Amino acid sequence: MVRESSFKWYPVCTNPRAEKKAYSALLEKGIEAYLPLNRRLKQWSDRKKWVEEPLLKSYLFVRIDDSARAEVLMTKGIARFIYFSGKITAMPDRQIEELKLLMASSLELEVTEKNLQPGERIKIKAGPLKGITGEIIAYRSQRQLLLRLEHLGCSIIINVAASLINRL
Template sequence: MKENTTCNWYALYTKSRAEKKVAEELNKLGITNYLPIKRELRQWSDRKKWVEVPAISSYIFIHIPLDRYRDVFQVNGIVAYVSYKGKAVTIPDHEMQAMKQTIENKIAFNVEATNIKKGEEVMITSGPLKGIKGIVQNVQGTKKLYLNISNIGYTLVVDLDDASLEKA
């Protein structure tokens, strides 16, 4: 076994509307990936239809060891790693877990936000997102919590019902 087998999460830019195809191709190569999907009601001229679309357009997330870094470019549709100063940025496991649980649970949450302030680190203590930590980016009334996914410049906006928060 190689010494450098630690896997990290990375974000990849994809060509527009190529996210699902890229995910399929990564699966064929045996590369662990996560494509956050959401359901949207789309309006056509003659009907409405629920469709599944990427939650973040032109992004897919991969979990690989450093020695497989270049393997992803075998897949048509991948543009580049999300990088900073020429180096692919890693995404902490807890941020990926927060995103996965937020998207996969599809449940609205509520919290009393009286003691929670912008910039504080918090942890959800009950509900489907129990154990998730994040930095409060904004508090809007008592219904929305903005959790920063720091290395890709996105923020998850979570509607909170029946969950509790505590300062971490």
């Protein structure tokens, strides 16, 4: 019997534009997965439509134990696990929970892979993101909260009112 504590979250890289299909295939196999989707209004020449796009292009997250890695890699649309220093990267449960909290909020999200410079460490004191800590940066002349996802090498930028922030 596999103990629940041996399950960890892992970021996996998908084939280009295959995030939703890979996510569905993982769920069909009974593998716990998480695909953060961002709802956007897209405009074509003849119409506008609300669409859900992956927040992190070519990434999704799986919660598995070590014995299920091969099964994940044999899933259609999955390209590889993410490695750092020669080891498959596991993410803390707390980071996935914070990402889910961000996605549940009504805040507008923007993902960037730019190497943003860290600023003051802060903690949000009210609102849907209460308790989340991060770094403030100046970006496009606006004060915004930067949450760095260490294990993915990218950052999430959200707009937060200065009145909702405490300095640490």
